[in-house]
Amino acid sequence: MEIINVIPRGFCKGVVRAIEIAKQTARAYPGQKITILGELVHNRFVVESLRNEGIETIEDKTLSRMDLLERITEGVVIFSAHGIADDVVARAKAKGLITVNAACDDVLHTQELIKTYLAQGFRILYIGQRNHPESQAAISIDPLRIVLVETLDDLPRSLEQETKIFVTNQTTMSQYDIRQILSSIGETYPHAIISDEICSATRTRQEAIMNLENVDCLLVVGDVRSNNTAMLAKIGQTKGIPHVDRIESADELDLSSLRGCERIAVTAGASTPYFLIKQVLDSLDTLKRSLDSEIK
Ligand code: SF4
Numbered sequence: 681m682e683i684i685n686v687i688p689r690g691f692c693k694g695v696v697r698a699i700e701i702a703k704q705t706a707r708a709y710p711g712q713k714i715t716i717l718g719e720l721v722h723n724r725f726v727v728e729s730l731r732n733e734g735i736e737t738i739e740d741k742t743l744s745r746m747d748l749l750e751r752i753t754e755g756v757v758i759f760s761a762h763g764i765a766d767d768v769v770a771r772a773k774a775k776g777l778i779t780v781n782a783a784c785d786d787v788l789h790t791q792e793l794i795k796t797y798l799a800q801g802f803r804i805l806y807i808g809q810r811n812h813p814e815s816q817a818a819i820s821i822d823p824l825r826i827v828l829v830e831t832l833d834d835l836p837r838s839l840e841q842e843t844k845i846f847v848t849n850q851t852t853m854s855q856y857d858i859r860q861i862l863s864s865i866g867e868t869y870p871h872a873i874i875s876d877e878i879c880s881a882t883r884t885r886q887e888a889i890m891n892l893e894n895v896d897c898l899l900v901v902g903d904v905r906s907n908n909t910a911m912l913a914k915i916g917q918t919k920g921i922p923h924v925d926r927i928e929s930a931d932e933l934d935l936s937s938l939r940g941c942e943r944i945a946v947t948a949g950a951s952t953p954y955f956l957i958k959q960v961l962d963s964l965d966t967l968k969r970s971l972d973s974e975i976k
Pocket residue numbers: 692693694695761784785786787851852879880881882908950
């Protein structure tokens with residue numbers, strides 16, 4: 681058995697920065713209540729470790745960020761790495777809260793692009809996921825002029841009269857999916873201006889999976905809510921890797937199902953802490969040594 685430690689994988693610059701901002705905020709406001717609006721990044725181990733440092737997270741998937749904000753009555757509110765709608769920031773300030781924005785620069789860049797094109801009278805097609813906070817923040821910029829495209833079925837046919845169409849996307853989409861959707865948009869609206877905003881961290885992690893050769897198993901370590909983790913697994917499946925498993929930690933490893941695998945690759949989403957990846961690699965190493973000793 682060979683274990684391939686896929687590089688790059690795990691924490692991206694945006695996640696490292698968001699965690700650092702949260703910790704700096706705790707140091708800057710001792711004695712104040714500090715609350716993150718929604719998960720800072722999509723990983724429950726990160727959320728728990730911040731809680732251990734006195735930084736609370738409030739999350740309820742059935743509520744919008746605006747509704748969730750109403751539960752925060754004092755102190756500092758930190759907005760997550762996925763970006764936040766301007767009206768939520770304004771409401772937080774109006775409530776007298778101290779606001780700190782941990783949005784990733786790449787997410788902010790996409791939001792700025794959208795604002796720039798909207799100001800020039802463009803309609804926007806935004807490729808993303810309806811329930812993801814990054815998409816929700818982007819759409820909230822102007823819900824009437826931004827159309828969310830989750831799949832090809834959502835592609836509007838009614839914009840033929842629009843001479844100005846700008847197309848962009850959530851930063852953590854799958855390169856395979858986006859290629860398909862963008863090419864379809866290009867055929868329907870050849871005059872559309874397209875800016876593929878998949879971030880470089882997502883891109884390089886996905887390319888590392890695309891470049892794997894002769895792998896019969898891919899393990900993707902990451903939280904169930906992490907979109908970039910989901911996309912890594914999806915790319916492994918699209919590539920035709922026979923056995924692709926998403927696991928949150930080594931506790932979910934099904935070692936018996938891996939006994940027949942020759943080459944096992946391990947990757948992780950951009951919000952997965954290194955210690956979780958290390959535990960998985962260590963468990964696989966133990967399995968490999970046990971199999972090697974059986975052969976001898
Ligand atoms: Fe930023 Fe990309 Fe990391 Fe998201 S995955 S936080 S967009 S660098």
